[in-house]
Amino acid sequence: MSLKIQDLTLTVEGVSYLDGVSANFERGKLATVIGRTLAGKTTLMRGIAGLQHLDRGALTLDAQDFSTLPAWRRDIAMVYQQFINYPHLNVFENVAFPLRRRGLDETVVDRRVRVVLDKVGLTGFEARRPHQLSGGQQQRVALARALAREAGILLLDEPLVNLDYKLREQMRSEFRGLLADQEETIVIYNTTDPVEAMLLGDTVVVMHESRVLQIGTPAEVFDRPASTQVASVVNDPPMNFIQGRKGETDIELVGGVRINLPWHLSDLAMGDYWFGIRANELRVGGTSLTSQVTFSEVSGSETFLYVDSTAGSMTLQVQGVHIHDLDSKVGIGIPAERLFVFDTSDNKSLVAAPATGAQL
Amino acid sequence: MSRMYLFLKYSAIALWSIFVVTPFLWALTTSFKTANGVTGGPTYLPWLQYEPSLTGWKSLFGGGGGIDIVKPYIDSLIVTGSASLISIVLGSLAAYGLSRFTYKAGFVKNPDLIFFFISQRIMPPIVLAIPFFLMLKWLDLLDSRIGLILVYVALLLPIAVWIMVDFFNNIPRQIDEMAMLDGCTPFQAFVRVILPNSLPGIIVAGMFCLIFGWNDFFFAFTLTFTDTQLLPVAVVALNSSVTPWWSLSASALISIAPLLLVAFVVERFLSHGTLAGAIR
Amino acid sequence: MGETGLRRYKLAFLLPGLLTLLAIILFPLLFTIRVSASGWDAITPELNWVGGKNYAALWADVRFWQSLARLGGMAVGTVLIQYVLGFALALLVWHDVKARRFFRLLFLIPMMTTPVIMSVIWRTILHESLGPANDLLYLVGLGPYPWLTSGGWAVVSVMIVEIWQWTPFMFLLLLAGLISLPREPFLAAAIDGAGPIRTFLNVTFPLMATVSIGAIMIRLIEASKLMETVYVLTSGGPGTASETSGYYIYIKGLRDFDIGYAASLSITYLVIMIVLLTIIGKVLHRALVGGRS
Numbered sequence: 001m002s003l004k005i006q007d008l009t010l011t012v013e014g015v016s017y018l019d020g021v022s023a024n025f026e027r028g029k030l031a032t033v034i035g036r037t038l039a040g041k042t043t044l045m046r047g048i049a050g051l052q053h054l055d056r057g058a059l060t061l062d063a064q065d066f067s068t069l070p071a072w073r074r075d076i077a078m079v080y081q082q083f084i085n086y087p088h089l090n091v092f093e094n095v096a097f098p099l100r101r102r103g104l105d106e107t108v109v110d111r112r113v114r115v116v117l118d119k120v121g122l123t124g125f126e127a128r129r130p131h132q133l134s135g136g137q138q139q140r141v142a143l144a145r146a147l148a149r150e151a152g153i154l155l156l157d158e159p160l161v162n163l164d165y166k167l168r169e170q171m172r173s174e175f176r177g178l179l180a181d182q183e184e185t186i187v188i189y190n191t192t193d194p195v196e197a198m199l200l201g202d203t204v205v206v207m208h209e210s211r212v213l214q215i216g217t218p219a220e221v222f223d224r225p226a227s228t229q230v231a232s233v234v235n236d237p238p239m240n241f242i243q244g245r246k247g248e249t250d251i252e253l254v255g256g257v258r259i260n261l262p263w264h265l266s267d268l269a270m271g272d273y274w275f276g277i278r279a280n281e282l283r284v285g286g287t288s289l290t291s292q293v294t295f296s297e298v299s300g301s302e303t304f305l306y307v308d309s310t311a312g313s314m315t316l317q318v319q320g321v322h323i324h325d326l327d328s329k330v331g332i333g334i335p336a337e338r339l340f341v342f343d344t345s346d347n348k349s350l351v352a353a354p355a356t357g358a359q360l
Numbered sequence: 361m362s363r364m365y366l367f368l369k370y371s372a373i374a375l376w377s378i379f380v381v382t383p384f385l386w387a388l389t390t391s392f393k394t395a396n397g398v399t400g401g402p403t404y405l406p407w408l409q410y411e412p413s414l415t416g417w418k419s420l421f422g423g424g425g426g427i428d429i430v431k432p433y434i435d436s437l438i439v440t441g442s443a444s445l446i447s448i449v450l451g452s453l454a455a456y457g458l459s460r461f462t463y464k465a466g467f468v469k470n471p472d473l474i475f476f477f478i479s480q481r482i483m484p485p486i487v488l489a490i491p492f493f494l495m496l497k498w499l500d501l502l503d504s505r506i507g508l509i510l511v512y513v514a515l516l517l518p519i520a521v522w523i524m525v526d527f528f529n530n531i532p533r534q535i536d537e538m539a540m541l542d543g544c545t546p547f548q549a550f551v552r553v554i555l556p557n558s559l560p561g562i563i564v565a566g567m568f569c570l571i572f573g574w575n576d577f578f579f580a581f582t583l584t585f586t587d588t589q590l591l592p593v594a595v596v597a598l599n600s601s602v603t604p605w606w607s608l609s610a611s612a613l614i615s616i617a618p619l620l621l622v623a624f625v626v627e628r629f630l631s632h633g634t635l636a637g638a639i640r
Numbered sequence: 641m642g643e644t645g646l647r648r649y650k651l652a653f654l655l656p657g658l659l660t661l662l663a664i665i666l667f668p669l670l671f672t673i674r675v676s677a678s679g680w681d682a683i684t685p686e687l688n689w690v691g692g693k694n695y696a697a698l699w700a701d702v703r704f705w706q707s708l709a710r711l712g713g714m715a716v717g718t719v720l721i722q723y724v725l726g727f728a729l730a731l732l733v734w735h736d737v738k739a740r741r742f743f744r745l746l747f748l749i750p751m752m753t754t755p756v757i758m759s760v761i762w763r764t765i766l767h768e769s770l771g772p773a774n775d776l777l778y779l780v781g782l783g784p785y786p787w788l789t790s791g792g793w794a795v796v797s798v799m800i801v802e803i804w805q806w807t808p809f810m811f812l813l814l815l816a817g818l819i820s821l822p823r824e825p826f827l828a829a830a831i832d833g834a835g836p837i838r839t840f841l842n843v844t845f846p847l848m849a850t851v852s853i854g855a856i857m858i859r860l861i862e863a864s865k866l867m868e869t870v871y872v873l874t875s876g877g878p879g880t881a882s883e884t885s886g887y888y889i890y891i892k893g894l895r896d897f898d899i900g901y902a903a904s905l906s907i908t909y910l911v912i913m914i915v916l917l918t919i920i921g922k923v924l925h926r927a928l929v930g931g932r933s
Contacts (some may be wrong), residue, residue: 051537070646072548073538078541084534088556098542149542369732373739377727379804380750383807384778388770402772406726454657461650473658480665484865486889488908490675490899491668514664517657544647577756577868580895592756596872608764612757618754626752627745 001024003153003186007337008047008057015162017043018054020212025203030179030187032201034194035233037292039207041190045155048188049076061152074153077146081158082088083138085145091117092126095145111235116148117176154182156189159248160196175200194236198222206230228274228348231340237279239340240314244275251275251336255310258290264334267351274348276340280317286333296324307332384613391416391609400604416606422616430615432594435576439590443512444569447564450513451520456550458521458538459528474525480518485578488514496583503587511579514568523568527561528554567626574619591615612637663740676903682896682921694904703880704888704905708912711884712793715863718802723856726802726810731840734818744815747808755805762801763788766873791881794874798882801869810855817851818844849928857921864913884907 003025010018018040024030033041046052048059050071059067066074077098085094092113097312098107104144119124120140130138139159145230146154160168179187197204198218206214206221213233214226225231231239246268251259253275284305291309298304298321305316307330314332324330389404390397397403397410406412419428454477457463463470492511493502500509532556539549555562580590595611679690698704729747732741750758765771766787774784787797825847829839845852867886870876876883876891889909893902 010474049537049541070545071537072543072545074541076541078538080534080538082532082534084538086535086538086553086557088553094399101543101548145542372728373732373743376725377743377746380746380808382772383758383765383804384749387766390764396772397914402770402775404772412777450657450660453653453735457650461646461653463650463654473654480661482861482864482910482917483665483669484867484886484906484909485892486867486886486902487672487910488665488668489890490670490721490903490906493894494675494899495668495671510664514661517661521657546646547652548658550653556923569715575756577754582890587801592754595757595760597755599763599872605770608760612761615757616753619754620749623748624744627748639765639848 002062003048004058004060004063005044005048006058006060007063008044008059009055010043010052011055012209016210018047018057018131021057021207021210021212022207025186025188028183029198029202030176030189031205032189032191032197033205033207034191034197035207036192038209039233041207042157042208043210044158044207045078045188045190048153049078049155050074075151076148076153076155077151078155079139079142079146079157079159081161083130083135083137083142085141087130090127091122091133091141092127094130094141095148098149110307111145112148112150116144116315119147120144123143129316136163136171139163139171143178144174145318146183150182150185152185154179154185154187156187158190158192161192172196172199179209194222194234196324198235204234206233208233213343224350224353225340226350228276228342230343235278237315237317239276239278240282241274241276241310242311243272243344245272246270246341251339253311255312257288257311259288259334259336259339262339264337264354265339265341268341269354272344273351274342274344275339276342277334278317279315279333282314283333283335283337284316284318284322285331287331288334289332291330291332293324293326293328293330295326296322298322305330344350385607387613391606391613393606413606416608416610419607420610422433429591429594429611432589432591432615435505435588436591439508439512439588440570440573442505443509443516443573444566446509446513446521447516447563447569448524451517451565452524452555452562453550454517455521455524455579456528456554458525474521477518480514482552489579489582492579493582502583503585505588506550508580508583508588508590511583512573512576515576515579516573519568519572520565523565524558524561527558527564531557567622571619571622609634672903673907675900676904676907678900680900680903681898684896685899690900694794695908696900697901698904698908700904703883704885704908706880707883707885707888708909710795710882711864711866711886712916713867714799714802714884715860718799718806719805719856719859719863721799722810722859722927723852724809725807726855727814727852729807729811730843731817733815737909740815744812747811749808750811751808753805756868756872758805759801759869762797762804763844763873788874789878791878794882798866798869798873801873802863802866805900806859810859813855813858814848817848817855821847845929853921853924853928856915856924860920861917865918 003026004023004024007016010016021040021044033044035041036329043052046055047057049061050069054067057067058065063247088099089097095113095116096109100110113126114123117126120143122137122140122144123268125133125137125141130141133141140161146156158236160171163171179185189200190198191200198221202214202220204214204218204221205212206226208229213230214221216224219231219244225234227238228241231241240254242252246261246265247270251265253259289311290308290310291314293305294308294313295306296303297306301320302322303318303320303322305322305324307314307316307320309332316332338354340350340354342348343351362529389406392412392414393403393410394407394415403409458474462474463547463549471596488511496502496504496507496511499507501510535553535557536546536549539553540546575592576590577592577596583594584590584593592615595608595615598608598611645788675687676694677689677691679688680691682689715742729743749867766773768784768786768789771787773787777783777785786793788794821844825843828841833841865886866884867890870882870884870887871890874882876887880888885905886909889902889905892898892905
């Protein structure tokens with residue numbers, strides 16, 4: 001029992017918005033769609049909802065094609081990133097609106113609305129109008145309305161992105177609880193934040209430039225990214241990539257840096273590859289190579305270091321607050337056992353990955 | 361410098377205010393005059409310069425050299441009201457379409473359509489008066505309320521479209537979409553969600569339509585005669601040397617009175633800022 | 641695929657209004673063009689065909705072209721004066737919040753009143769011997785002026801009435817524009833030590849360019865139809881001294897019943913107005929805003 005999308009394609013005036021997008025979404029599961037801005041996530045969602053015309057592709061729910069149904073006949077609820085509520089209705093009426101449209105009995109409506117409002121923590125706000133609420137509260141109303149519908153498909157398009165940081169974290173942790181009893185619902189959640197995608201999703205769909213790059217569990221996508229593109233999207237800050245060559249006994253990176261062969265790469269065929277290493281797995285003060293600091297940024301309790309080296313420019317993510325002067329020299333340690341290997345084809349597909357258990 | 365400036369400023373304002381108010385004051389005082397107050401030259405102050413009387417005002421209700429103001433009032437109300445209503449309904453529908461959808465017929469697209477609606481205002485009434493006259497004659501609708509309502513719809517529809525398109529554009533499209541996902545057809549979304557949120561726009565459009573319709577002279581003049589009489593025509597018909605000035609003034613004042621009321625309402629709106637967006 | 645079901649609704653929204661408008665305006669317009677190629681008048685009240693005869697005749701119709709020139713002069717004149725006065729009043733009242741409310745109400749009133757009816761009142765005011773205009777001016781040692789009985793003065797009278805009626809409109813539009821201007825440029829000018837005149841020339845006026853053009857064009861479009869005020873105030877007179885094109889065409893078409901000829905005059909009038917107004921619009925835009933339209 002699932003939502004199946006197949007080969008969804010949309011091109012407008014030469015620009016590709018969706019290119020052969022296919023995926024399966026199962027009932028009772030939360031799928032996160034992760035991708036950078038303009039990856040096609042929103043277009044995908046609007047296509048499923050019936051708000052966006054598509055050039056080609058199939059949409060089936062439990063093997064029934066619904067692509068010819070207009071949006072108002074599809075059983076789909078959506079939460080936008082821009083706190084969309086009906087300005088002329090109060091909170092109660094906002095949540096009740098779709099239920100009343102469907103002709104549900106007023107006692108049923110009343111009960112459902114109150115239950116849902118309680119779930120999102122807005123009991124007591126029934127008489128308020130959206131413009132009298134804070135951003136977080138407005139989004140909760142939108143969420144309540146979507147949940148009250150008990151629709152077959154629930155779409156959330158970056159619902160937390162316009163909230164401030166603390167609120168976002170708080171609501172993120174509440175999310176799983178909110179969706180706990182929606183066993184029959186197919187939930188799709190768009191985000192650009194890898195952390196969010198990994199935390200919330202049962203399944204992760206990685207999109208980039210109108211295509212689906214990989215679908216898998218968070219662990220699969222994170223530990224075995226299908227290509228450098230996926231590894232880029234799924235890590236924040238993006239993974240560092242260095243070209244190099246695997247020789248008989250060691251790895252020689254661009255710029256002459258030599259690294260000992262880790263055991264997980266011992267079976268790797270000799271040749272040219274792209275090697276990947278996460279920003280938070282590079283070590284400051286190491287001896288693999290020297291570099292020069294081009295920029296450093298302290299954020300919260302972490303420091304981001306941007307350096308230039310003979311192997312190219314790299315980003316490091318270091319715990320704690322460290323002051324590094326501009327143009328100062330810093331040694332970098334590359335832990336060989338954490339290296340990813342991608343081939344040099346156009347796709348830069350994964351060839352080898354380190355053992356699982358890396359820190360998120 | 362500042363003192364001088366303030367003096368000039370308030371003098372200018374005072375002068376202009378006097379200029380604005382003069383016609384009303386003059387008409388007001390004249391409406392209470394009789395022959396003595398007029399024929400010897402202009403007089404201004406009641407009791408001091410002339411003996412006030414209610415002749416002018418009494419003549420409004422038929423009898424004694426005046427006009428019957430009641431019928432023109434009713435006709436104006438019916439014609440202007442109906443035409444405004446129709447224009448707002450059709451105009452809002454069209455404006456919503458223009459705001460939400462993309463139309464394309466050959467090279468004609470949305471901005472062209474909007475321009476087409478708005479450019480109707482350039483049309484000098486005389487260009488249309490001749491064919492309207494002939495057409496209404498052919499349809500046997502000359503001198504009738506319905507004929508005039510049809511004509512007025514053509515004049516007021518562009519105004520309604522012009523104002524409503526702007527208001528609709530200010531409502532995020534996602535609200536329409538949300539309504540559709542919640543089970544509304546586009547039409548239901550329009551009626552149940554968009555319209556309630558466009559109330560200020562509808563009121564503004566309504567007021568502009570009412571004002572423009574009420575104040576029309578030319579079409580009412582050329583297309584009606586005796587069966588249907590609109591206020592402006594009725595008053596202007598008195599504008600001959602036969603009608604005494606006091607009846608004339610009284611008729612004029614009572615004809616514009618409702619508009620002065622509307623002026624108050626509009627000012628209220630202006631200060632609440634809701635109108636500010638419309639007068640752009 | 642991915643049918644959004646909106647296609648049907650698209651047309652349902654637009655067509656009722658569009659078709660109504662087309663029916664009520666386009667057909668009459670086409671009809672007028674057809675009539676202009678006929679010799680319909682009081683003697684032969686029928687839709688015959690005379691080709692371009694009417695148009696050839698109007699070329700030589702001095703009265704028509706004079707009325708056009710007169711209309712042009714009056715329209716441009718009144719709009720300019722309305723603009724200057726309206727702007728001046730708006731500037732005076734701009735920062736004075738209390739005065740603003742008072743004037744918004746006061747100025748609203750002329751705009752809302754029926755122009756023709758006010759013209760009726762003005763006719764009594766401007767009456768040479770019985771009206772207050774000359775009487776009051778006499779007190780200040782001016783006049784008496786032949787407001788409605790002399791050619792040049794008749795034009796002035798019409799212009800006065802128009803200015804009285806529509807300056808408030810300019811005032812309101814321009815004031816709204818002034819209020820919505822950003823503060824920063826003015827703060828910058830003040831810091832640079834600019835006086836009120838320089839601030840106006842270099843900051844206020846340029847920033848108000850789009851609003852000014854909009855207001856002027858709207859008023860110009862309405863002023864180009866000038867006819868009712870003339871009808872009530874002066875009947876185009878004395879003689880044809882204050883006759884505008886609209887008035888002349890009215891006489892020809894609906895009084896002399898020379899419908900075919902009047903139709904050709906109307907079409908010519910319309911076309912000239914469209915062309916001129918478009919040119920003026922573009923010129924103003926380029927002059928005050930500059931660059932792409």
